[in-house]
Amino acid sequence: MAGAGTLVLLPAGALAARVLVDHGHGPTVVHNTTYADIETQVHSWTRDGSTHVRLMVDGLPPGQTFGAHVHTRSCGTDPLASGGxxxxxxxxxxxxxxxxxxxxxxxGDDGHASARRTVDWVIAAGTAGSVVIHASPTNPTTGAAGARLACTDVAFGQ
Incomplete structure (x- = not known):
């Protein structure tokens, strides 16, 4: 379930900046029943023209690596509903x-995994709607990561 964005104003001063925070907890949809018991959290925030995204997942098979990406649309029962x-x-x-x-x-050995990525650009409202966990690590050349296993809605930039 995606939470609404929250605007947080920092104290006035030289380092003050507007921070927009978006959250998603889930997964919203599981596309492969093997992963029905996983739990996901996505936190995203923008600050000073950069976007920060953190993904946390519990209940994964220990030692396995999974691709995960921000996708263009919200999750749906059809794995392709989340767009590219x-x-x-x-x-x-x-x-x-x-x-x-x-x-x-x-x-890790406890089935917990997390990743964090910061990019020097902002996701415009309405242009991204979810984080998808894929079956394989991301191919660095093509970006492909195999079947879509689970999807968590996140209202990026809202």
Missing amino acids: HYQHSTDASIPLSEREIWLDVTA
Whole structure:
């Protein structure tokens, strides 16, 4: 279930900045029943023109690595409902890893995994709606990461 964005104003001063915080807890939809018991949290915030995203997952098989990415639409029962990977730019001269937000995770012995990514751009409201966990690590050339296992709604930029 995605929470509404919250605007937090920091104290006045040289370092004060507006911070927009978005949250998602879930998963909203599980596409592979093997992962029906996982729990996800996504926290995203913008500050000073940068976007920060943190993904936390519990209940994964220990030692396994999974791709995870910000996607363009909200989750749905059809795995493709969440759309493609969010891309800040379609300029092919910029490496794919710099145009998308990749959050690959490797589960520890306790099944917990987390990833954090900061990019120097802001996700515009309405252009991204979820984080999807994939079956395989992200291919650094193509961005592919296999089947969609679970999806968590996040109202980025709202």
